[in-house]
Amino acid sequence: MKFNRMFLFALFILLTLALSACGAPPATNWPGLSTDGNLIYLSANSHVYLVQAQNGTETTVNLSGKVTPLRFPLEFDGRMSFYAPVALAPQGVFIVGSASSTGHALYAAQASNASIVWAFEGTKPWLAGPLLLGETVFAPAGDGYLYAFDLNGGKRWEKKLSEHALWTSPVTDGEHLYLATLDHMLYCLDPQSGDILWSKDLENGIIGAPALSEGVLYLGTLSGNLYAIQAADGNVKWVKTLEGSIWGTPGLRDETLYVGTVFGRSGKFYALEAATGDVKWFRDEEGSIVAGPLVLDEQVIYVTEMGRVQSLDLNGAPQWQDNFEKNKIYTPPLLVNDMIVVAPMGSQFLMVAYDRNGAKKWTFTPAQ
């Protein structure tokens, strides 16, 4: 009798572990990074961590005489999980949506004490970061709508753009919004009304947000097509087919585009003429390149699925690299003051900061 009960209990636990470990839970994604120069906001699973950029330590707050790490939420809440980079609003407020399968709110929270300023109850997980333009927050949602809110959480408008969840953040030139969708569409919208000014079917899924420069949108599709599209009217300036699929936002500097691809288990990193789409050089990588690169004055930095942080000069010559063996990096590297911050997955560190020569400045592990 005892044996049977123990056997059944063990079977139950084993099956639970097997089934839950075999397939990733619905709302599991790579971390999101944002910064205001002083704080780095890391959206990683159950919390948004508020980390001091200077030394990589978690900010603390004194709540009723108890010193607590400042993170959102302060205490674990099963209805909240965060993966999107936060949008920074005035007066120390940040905005981020929950990607949990059980809680679907968009939150505006106060950075000084992690209190909720306002919340909007959605119906699906929020996986893309919101955008702030003037006094309006534009939030792409899991229900396929793009929502516009004022800074007090009042809804200005909503626009259904996809039957699928919106996974990419909108970008703006200050006058219009541009948003790409997984169901192949690129939209230009009026930020005041949400009206669609033009749309373009790119015939394949788009995951990475467009890069916008001098009236041209640069974006890639899962089929490996890299497009240059006139922001004014949606006309295609050029299209170039690369090897592999494009997942990240291209980087742009001095008339050169930089973009990585997922090519089976490996990857390729390209530099192309922004004016024509001609390939200037490319480099093979052992691991797939999902995230968009970080392009600085003198170097371009990209990360790979095999846990590599790679710096190249702008002609493609390797500068420095770091490797997180057995870890994956999908989050785009972020420039914070003069440091390069990366967010590896599965590592003991949730963040690592380097100087421009690749020397480690600090690592971040959340306080228990």
Place this chain on the structure above:
Amino acid sequence: MWDFLIVNPFTNILLFIYALVGNFGVSIILFTILIRIVTHPLMAKQIKSGAAMQELMASEEWKKIQEKYKNDKEKLAQEQMRIYQERGINPFGSCLPTLIQFPILIGFYQSIVRAISATPMQMIELVRGIYPWLENITAKASLSALIPINSQFLWMDLGQPERVIIPGLAFGIPVLAIIVGLTTYIQTKLTMTPSANPNDQTAIMNQQMSIMMPLMLFYFSLNFASGLAVYFIASNIIGILQYAALGKVNWSNLFGAPKAPAAAPVKKSGK
């Protein structure tokens, strides 16, 4: 290797069915039927072996040796082996088919999770694993046509846990998870082999299983993508139909006290 041999092929079959029928919920149901048909011979063998074992354990000869050699485990094992050989029964005959089916079911579960891809990170493996030659069979199976998969089925999003919102109620009702629990309970009850002695180990285990399994699958359906719940329900219903087709459904288990099988006379294996 597991991914290459099981999950990826299953995912591509599922996507191919989706390309043909255009509805992901229907694709899950059709693939469940396909998997059940393919594994039917194993299941039939398992049922047959299980029934033979039950019959053996209810026999006088079996009970006698249990009593006679209860203090001599080695001799008891020898006698049991002798009876297995005489009756042509493989003592592992009901376990092996289950062990073979189990990885298939786990692989199928994983392929559903992968195909649904509720986040960009989950989609990496999906995009990577789609066979490029599928689009040579039908353009509807190209990467462009498949992604994104329309995960809407009836009232649910198959990529999210299902809840039915009723106005006035502060929480959603997990209708699908409840159906999963009920169908699993019904299937377990209907397909349970009655034991000659309700106090023996097998009977106790069966009773516990009939409670544990529905609870476990209810829990999964409550928390995981509803595509899995659709699979569980389809699998349960098809399982009941398979047992019914083999004449092994015990309706009395559901509506009344289980009927114990009569002790069977010893059958020689023909040696």
